[in-house]
Amino acid sequence: MKINAMHKWTVTLMLSLAITGCAQQGLYGTSYSRDQVGRAQSVEYGNVVSVTPVTIEGRTDGVVGSGTGAVVGGIAGSQIGGGSGRSLATVVGAVAGGLAGQRIEQAATKRQGQEITIRLDSGRLVSVVQEVEDARFFYAGDRVRVLGQGRGLKVTY
Known part of the structure; x- marks a missing residue:
């Protein structure tokens, strides 16, 4: 040829x-799309109960x-x-x-992610799947912030 x-x-x-x-x-928790910028988000605090490694499909x-x-x-x-x-x-x-x-x-x-289960200070239990950023993993017992509303939740420190 x-x-x-x-x-x-x-x-x-x-x-x-x-x-x-x-x-x-x-x-991941520190990444925002253009349409999320400037929008108000609810903020709740809680403790990580469990973390499960997951693969986020490509x-x-x-x-x-x-x-x-x-x-x-x-x-x-x-x-x-x-x-x-x-x-x-x-x-x-x-x-x-x-x-x-x-x-x-x-x-x-394809990306590495975590399913993070959190007990919020209100007593409610939530689970969020997000990409692992810069090899920074969440662990059971971590104190975290949960940002967003409904389907758009993010977990950060």
């Missing part, structure tokens, strides 16, 4: 975009991984054969690249 300089540049660019695009917004929407993989696979496939064989190889390369890109994106965005 012969790939010219323009194809090498395109493949390099697409892979760079894929790696950059796989970055996932943090799911992104499965596949937009970046599939798209980039399909382009790279299509370019690679287009270098094979000639005529209708080249067209078929381009399609097969694009499909295979898309599937591979989606799996790479999912693996790259």
Whole structure:
């Protein structure tokens, strides 16, 4: 398979975009989305009762991984054969690249998390799953703040 300089540049660019695009917004207690900034949150204090390590699944929407993989696979496939064989190889390369890109994106965005069960000072028991930030783990007995309302809770020190 012969790939010219323009194809090498395109493949390099697409892979760079894929790696950059796989970055996932943090799911930990000190990370905020733009729509959360400036919104009032309730604050409650409590003690951690138990902590369970969990894995937070990677992104499965596949937009970046599939798209980039399909382009790279299509370019690679287009270098094979000639005529209708080249067209078929381009399609097969694009499909295979898309599937591979989606799996790479999912693996790259998988995160380590914790399920943190907290007894609030009010006596209520809550459980929050969030990403581990900078290898800072919560432990049973820790005194913590629980921020947010309803489904949008965060645990911080």
